[in-house]
Amino acid sequence: xxxxxxxxxxxxxxxxxxxxxxxxxxxxxxxxxxxxxxxxxxxxxxxxxxxxxxxxxxxxxxxxxxxxxxxxxxxxxxxxxxxxxxxxxxxxxxxxxxxxxxxxxxxxxxxxxxxxxxxxxxxxxxxxxxxxxxxxxxxxxxxxxxxxxxxxxxxxxxxxxxxxxxxxxxxxxxxxxxxxxxxxxxxxxxxxxxxxxxxxxxxxxxxxxxxxxxxxxxxxxxxxxxxxxxxxxxxxxxxxxxxxxxxxxxxxxxxxxxxxxxxxxxxxxxxxxxxxxxxxxxxxxxxxxxxxxxxxxxxxxxxxxxxxxxxxxxxxxxxxxxxxxxxxxxxxxxxxxxxxxxxxxxxxxxxxxxxxxxxxxxxxxxxxxxxxxxxxxxxxxxxxxxxxxxxxxxxxxxxxxxxxxxxxxxxxxxxxxxxxxxxxxxxxx
Amino acid sequence: xxxxxxxxxxxxxxxxxxxxxxxxxxxxxxxxxxxxxxxxxxxxxxxxxxxxxxxxxxxxxxxxxxxxxxxxxxxxxxxxxxxxxxxxxxxxxxxxxxxxxxxxxxxxxxxxxxxxxxxxxxxxxxxxxxxxxxxxxxxxxxxxxxxxxxxxxxxxxxxxxxxxxxxxxxxxxxxxxxxxxxxxxxxxxxxxxxxxxxxxxxxxxxxxxxxxxxxxxxxxxxxxxxxxxxxxxxxxxxxxxxxxxxxxxxxxxxxxxxxxxxxxxxxxxxxxxxxxxxxxxxxxxxxxxxxxxxxxxxxxxxxxxxxxxxxxxxxxxxxxxxxxxxxxxxxxxxxxxxxxxxxxxxxxxxxxxxxxxxxxxxxxxxxxxxxxxxxxxxxxxxxxxxxxxxxxxxxxxxxxxxxxxxxxxxxxxxxxxxxxxxxxxxxxx
Numbered sequence: 101x102x103x104x105x106x107x108x109x110x111x112x113x114x115x116x117x118x119x120x121x122x123x124x125x126x127x128x129x130x131x132x133x134x135x136x137x138x139x140x141x142x143x144x145x146x147x148x149x150x151x152x153x154x155x156x157x158x159x160x161x162x163x164x165x166x167x168x169x170x171x172x173x174x175x176x177x178x179x180x181x182x183x184x185x186x187x188x189x190x191x192x193x194x195x196x197x198x199x200x201x202x203x204x205x206x207x208x209x210x211x212x213x214x215x216x217x218x219x220x221x222x223x224x225x226x227x228x229x230x231x232x233x234x235x236x237x238x239x240x241x242x243x244x245x246x247x248x249x250x251x252x253x254x255x256x257x258x259x260x261x262x263x264x265x266x267x268x269x270x271x272x273x274x275x276x277x278x279x280x281x282x283x284x285x286x287x288x289x290x291x292x293x294x295x296x297x298x299x300x301x302x303x304x305x306x307x308x309x310x311x312x313x314x315x316x317x318x319x320x321x322x323x324x325x326x327x328x329x330x331x332x333x334x335x336x337x338x339x340x341x342x343x344x345x346x347x348x349x350x351x352x353x354x355x356x357x358x359x360x361x362x363x364x365x366x367x368x369x370x371x372x373x374x375x376x377x378x379x380x381x382x383x384x385x386x387x388x389x390x391x392x393x394x395x396x397x398x399x400x401x402x403x404x405x406x407x408x409x410x411x412x413x414x415x416x417x418x419x420x421x422x423x424x425x426x427x428x429x430x431x432x433x434x435x436x437x438x439x440x441x442x443x444x445x446x447x448x449x450x451x452x453x454x455x456x457x458x459x460x461x462x463x464x465x466x467x468x469x470x471x472x473x474x475x476x477x478x479x480x481x482x483x484x485x486x487x488x489x490x491x492x493x494x495x496x497x498x499x500x501x502x503x504x505x506x507x508x509x510x511x512x513x514x515x516x517x518x519x520x521x522x523x524x525x526x527x528x529x
Numbered sequence: 530x531x532x533x534x535x536x537x538x539x540x541x542x543x544x545x546x547x548x549x550x551x552x553x554x555x556x557x558x559x560x561x562x563x564x565x566x567x568x569x570x571x572x573x574x575x576x577x578x579x580x581x582x583x584x585x586x587x588x589x590x591x592x593x594x595x596x597x598x599x600x601x602x603x604x605x606x607x608x609x610x611x612x613x614x615x616x617x618x619x620x621x622x623x624x625x626x627x628x629x630x631x632x633x634x635x636x637x638x639x640x641x642x643x644x645x646x647x648x649x650x651x652x653x654x655x656x657x658x659x660x661x662x663x664x665x666x667x668x669x670x671x672x673x674x675x676x677x678x679x680x681x682x683x684x685x686x687x688x689x690x691x692x693x694x695x696x697x698x699x700x701x702x703x704x705x706x707x708x709x710x711x712x713x714x715x716x717x718x719x720x721x722x723x724x725x726x727x728x729x730x731x732x733x734x735x736x737x738x739x740x741x742x743x744x745x746x747x748x749x750x751x752x753x754x755x756x757x758x759x760x761x762x763x764x765x766x767x768x769x770x771x772x773x774x775x776x777x778x779x780x781x782x783x784x785x786x787x788x789x790x791x792x793x794x795x796x797x798x799x800x801x802x803x804x805x806x807x808x809x810x811x812x813x814x815x816x817x818x819x820x821x822x823x824x825x826x827x828x829x830x831x832x833x834x835x836x837x838x839x840x841x842x843x844x845x846x847x848x849x850x851x852x853x854x855x856x857x858x859x860x861x862x863x864x865x866x867x868x869x870x871x872x873x874x875x876x877x878x879x880x881x882x883x884x885x886x887x888x889x890x891x892x893x894x895x896x897x898x899x900x901x902x903x904x905x906x907x908x909x910x911x912x913x914x915x916x917x918x919x920x921x922x923x924x925x926x927x928x929x930x931x932x933x934x935x936x937x938x939x940x941x942x943x944x945x946x947x948x949x950x951x952x953x954x955x956x957x958x
Contacts (some may be wrong), residue, residue: 411934481910
């Protein structure tokens with residue numbers, strides 16, 4: 101059995117590694133169009149910031165180490181230009197054809213530059229691949245700090261703001277939307293905006309950029325969203341979902357038998373709505389890559405889906421989400437009610453800081469639908485507890501009595517999540 | 530309706546506050562035998578340590594503030610010596626009788642000194658009430674540091690070790706058992722012991738203390754366990770469970786109609802075994818107090834139970850547990866399998882430290898039964914996620930694909946919990 105994997109970053113390498121573990125005899129070939137494989141893209145802002153001293157520190161495996169330790173052939177500079185599923189082969193840009201028995205498509209996503217002219221100017225950057233990060237870091241190291249503009253207020257945009265500030269740049273954040281992080285919650289945009297302004301980051305909403313030349317800045321980073329790399333798959337007859345990413349089963353299989361897709365190019369199931377979503381994140385890429393690799397190797401494994409958990413640090417402040425926002429819940433046919441509280445993450449005498457927690461539930465059933473947590477510390481633990489609760493369809497009553505850990509070095513006797521649940525419970529039924 | 534509450538600390542005050550909120554017209558009387566109410570007993574080790582500067586900082590409400598803000602009468606120095614449920618009255622030590630319509634028993638627990646002689650010597654202390662803490666702190670402030678012995682290796686014992694060290698004392702820890710924290714896991718005792726010895730704390734196992742005079746130390750703290758204060762309840766016909774604490778329904782009601790019990794004097798239901806347990810902890814006291822207060826006020830509310838979550842800091846190291854240990858699971862009729870891993874809580878470039886995670890599941894069903902987490906940082910978040918998973922009867926497969934938050938400042942792309950689940954999954958079915 102020959103397994104071909106297109107793409108050598110998170111999902112592709114996870115698929116190859118998992119397939120190898122389950123099938124020691126298979127021939128496994130990873131085709132990566134770039135020169136670097138298996139890098140942690142989520143660490144790139146911290147390479148720019150200077151906290152990660154060299155980009156090589158973000159690389160978990162080289163083609164050589166992967167070949168040696170896992171007996172997987174990793175070919176770099178191997179750009180797949182076409183898939184011919186009838187012939188069970190992929191074709192590279194140099195014309196070479198490579199046969200497969202099973203195929204994993206892990207082509208990732210790219211920066212969406214739709215509608216912006218002059219994106220190739222020397223002062224214009226994106227931060228999608230490690231090559232982008234290396235180019236920007238090189239520029240930062242050779243250029244005295246000046247005025248930077250970041251276009252886009254998603255997590256990459258906000259992490260880039262922090263990285264540029266750490267390099268001494270004065271930063272302006274431009275976003276087309278009226279909200280930050282693409283979140284509907286107005287209080288959240290307001291809190292993040294005030295926080296950014298405290299760090300002298302100017303935030304401009306409703307900024308539609310048609311041409312990078314209209315931006316007065318010495319340096320421009322375009323982070324206005326991603327789109328999935330699905331073109332070669334689509335041309336080969338792989339079906340796309342309504343999100344524009346590749347439609348897959350819960351076994352990560354596409355409509356073509358023996359062709360799997362995972363990571364940022366593919367949809368996944370949202371456990372709250374039961375509907376396909378496209379949420380490109382490293383965690384999901386690793387998980388779906390593993391499942392694609394397992395099924396490609398003949399094992400039956402499924403990936404149930406996500407609840408939309410994400411977390412980002414914005415100039416030291418943590419912001420995390422899981423489930424649906426109130427607005428998203430309403431458009432999915434729920435009757436959302438929300439409660440928002442501010443409480444200490446632990447006692448003041450252990451350095452406790454204020455956490456803001458918002459919980460959303462369905463009024464009729466009490467079912468938890470979403471959570472947002474904002475604060476200096478303790479954000480990740482609370483959002484993970486909420487994510488677990490939401491993926492298990494817990495009600496706000498279930499949450500209120502949850503047996504969470506308490507001792508003064510770690511928490512308050514009533515955890516902020518429980519306090520929020522106490523408030524929310526008054527609004528349900 | 531007159532509600533009488535016996536005991537003015539966590540459970541009693543929670544019950545009184547909740548009853549008042551639900552029934553503005555009720556007459557509510559709290560009878561506290563001591564002079565201080567509504568204090569956070571879990572903070573006492575940090576008052577001893579010096580981090581909490583004055584004991585008054587541990588007090589949330591005074592009798593006066595509770596009377597003013599909540600219209601609840603709080604009588605201190607009011608020791609109940611008998612309950613006469615036939616007459617619906619309690620009797621105080623001075624002979625006064627107080628009538629009730631509904632009664633909440635929140636008499637707490639006390640240090641178990643069974644079998645130890647000479648516990649009243651000036652150099653011998655316990656750390657059960659705030660009066661104990663004040664007496665010990667006073668002693669520490671008037672006495673030059675010397676050699677201290679702590680008897681008992683439960684969480685109070687271990688927290689006291691840390692507090693005495695912070696006061697400059699050289700500390701020996703004596704425990705009757707062969708284990709620390711009453712946990713069956715040998716690796717855990719070994720890790721904690723090595724950690725304590727790194728802080729020059731000598732640990733002696735198998736130490737049976739018959740008389741405090743046999744301990745060569747300038748200061749002795751007895752923390753060899755607790756027992757529930759159930760005597761006046763039992764004499765009044767309130768039924769005790771097999772644990773020796775008061776048996777209650779999920780509405781916190783005793784066998785006597787209209788008599789409720791909550792906090793450290795009462796049992797609660799263990800959600801994994803479905804059986805009554807006695808696990809005296811501040812979190813449960815607050816929760817069960819609230820439920821007792823609600824039901825005493827005529828509302829129907831239930832407390833489903835606990836999963837045995839606890840956390841303690843031992844000389845800077847966090848140790849947390851939830852669910853059943855492998856040994857406890859076996860004696861409950863499960864077929865436990867466990868996997869233990871060590872992994873970083875976040876990337877090294879964000880100051881990541883090693884976390885040890887052990888997960889236990891039932892081999893036949895894959896159901897998660899227990900978790901233990903040990904480490905410098907990130908312990909509380911992981912144990913709470915595991916506690917949520919266990920209380921929802923998740924399987925290890927469910928856990929493995931859980932959508933946990935990831936960004937480098939907060940976690941690794943594969944959370945230690947997920948890595949442990951990946952290992953454990955190989956051992957089930």
